[in-house]
Amino acid sequence: MSTTPLRLKELSKKEDLLTGGHRLCSGCGAPIAIRQILLAAEMPIVAANATGCLEVSTTIYPYSAWKIPWIHTAFENAAATISGVEAMYKALKKKGKITERIKFIAFGGDGGTYDIGFQSLSGAMERGHDIVYICYDNGAYMNTGIQRSSATPLGANTTTSPAGSVIPGKMQPRKNLTKIMVAHGIPYVAQTTPAHWRDLMTKVRKALEVDGPAFINILASCNRGWRTPTDRAIQDSKLAVDTCFWPLYEYENGRLTINYKPKEKKPVVEFLKTQGRFKHLFSPENEHILERAQEIVDREWEALLREEAMWKAEEEKKEQ
Amino acid sequence: MKGWKELEIGAITEAGSADSYNTGSWRAFRPRWIEENCIQCLFCWIYCPDSAITVNDGKRGEFDYNHCKGCGICAMECPGKKGKKAIVMEEEGK
Numbered sequence: 001m002s003t004t005p006l007r008l009k010e011l012s013k014k015e016d017l018l019t020g021g022h023r024l025c026s027g028c029g030a031p032i033a034i035r036q037i038l039l040a041a042e043m044p045i046v047a048a049n050a051t052g053c054l055e056v057s058t059t060i061y062p063y064s065a066w067k068i069p070w071i072h073t074a075f076e077n078a079a080a081t082i083s084g085v086e087a088m089y090k091a092l093k094k095k096g097k098i099t100e101r102i103k104f105i106a107f108g109g110d111g112g113t114y115d116i117g118f119q120s121l122s123g124a125m126e127r128g129h130d131i132v133y134i135c136y137d138n139g140a141y142m143n144t145g146i147q148r149s150s151a152t153p154l155g156a157n158t159t160t161s162p163a164g165s166v167i168p169g170k171m172q173p174r175k176n177l178t179k180i181m182v183a184h185g186i187p188y189v190a191q192t193t194p195a196h197w198r199d200l201m202t203k204v205r206k207a208l209e210v211d212g213p214a215f216i217n218i219l220a221s222c223n224r225g226w227r228t229p230t231d232r233a234i235q236d237s238k239l240a241v242d243t244c245f246w247p248l249y250e251y252e253n254g255r256l257t258i259n260y261k262p263k264e265k266k267p268v269v270e271f272l273k274t275q276g277r278f279k280h281l282f283s284p285e286n287e288h289i290l291e292r293a294q295e296i297v298d299r300e301w302e303a304l305l306r307e308e309a310m311w312k313a314e315e316e317k318k319e320q
Numbered sequence: 321m322k323g324w325k326e327l328e329i330g331a332i333t334e335a336g337s338a339d340s341y342n343t344g345s346w347r348a349f350r351p352r353w354i355e356e357n358c359i360q361c362l363f364c365w366i367y368c369p370d371s372a373i374t375v376n377d378g379k380r381g382e383f384d385y386n387h388c389k390g391c392g393i394c395a396m397e398c399p400g401k402k403g404k405k406a407i408v409m410e411e412e413g414k
Binding site for chain 2: 008009010011012013016017018019020021022023024025026027028029030031032035036058059060061062063064065066067068194195197229230231232233234235
């Protein structure tokens with residue numbers, strides 16, 4: 001079987017495996033990512049989906065938007081569920097009852113991945129199951145009405161980190177889950193956005209090709225929680241990358257590649273200022289939060305640049 | 321009381337059945353496709369959250385207004401031809 005080239009004209013000839021008619025909000029970033037993921041896959045996929053917007057809104061009984069075998073799991077165990085499915089597949093394959101090559105994906109939002117599903121995710125990665133875990137990170141518990149998660153950026157206004165006279169939005173910076181997954185020493189870890197569709201699809205293909213666990217973190221905008229107009233999903237994702245708030249990078253067997261380096265790194269305020277959840281940060285008394293947000297972005301971006309340079313220097317040394 | 325063997329399957333067994341559900345009524349704004357300004361880049365298709373852009377043999381066709389929720393991402397991302405957008409958003413009911 002030949003691989004479909006990553007060109008839109010060719011890809012559009014493939015069947016969409018997530019149908020319209022799902023009940024995700026108008027302009028939601030998650031289904032854009034899911035459509036791209038399923039279009040990238042060139043083999044049958046079985047998915048487990050943690051509780052969250054994506055799960056609820058795509059499967060309101062008696063409807064399902066999925067054209068693949070799909071299992072709803074609780075908030076905390078998408079990774080455990082897909083591990084079990086993969087183990088069963090391996091057993092059936094050994095017995096000769098399945099001959100086809102099938103791959104397994106778990107989907108979770110940031111609540112189901114960074115927080116509630118974190119231990120089962122960590123366990124599945126450590127056990128080395130041949131699975132791909134994909135987090136669509138919209139930066140809060142959007143499904144239940146915008147509560148802060150450990151993926152919520154510093155200063156964001158959510159219902160459980162309300163910006164007002166007491167606190168200026170969320171007091172803590174977001175945790176860097178992608179780097180935590182790198183620390184698991186798994187064969188493939190990547191970060192991307194649906195605005196960069198070719199990058200996203202290339203990464204999905206790499207993740208599906210590796211033998212062993214892979215993790216992809218996808219920034220998926222949420223206009224309800226980010227307080228943006230409904231047409232901003234792609235624009236805001238691009239700003240996240242151009243400001244290095246959400247750099248595009250991947251780790252293949254521990255080796256870092258930064259997939260995109262903006263010619264001119266925009267100040268992080270360019271990403272923050274289009275979103276109502278950060279509106280309060282632009283009043284004079286909160287200027288220090290903006291400064292801190294920029295420091296965090298700079299520190300993480302510079303660490304990536306240094307690490308990539310280190311890998312390059314090491315490889316050059318080996319070649320000599 | 322029914323035994324478990326008589327109970328109906330609790331899961332959704334028809335794949336992709338949401339396709340028959342109409343979300344077009346959510347729309348406050350309606351995208352209009354202006355074919356002469358379309359360069360067939362298909363950005364609208366790849367960025368549509370609702371699979372609401374029909375494509376036949378690699379060429380875009382009309383909107384699927386049964387599923388389009390009118391978010392406007394397609395119009396925002398449309399590069400158009402010579403600065404003229406191939407997708408414009410118009411208020412519903414006007």
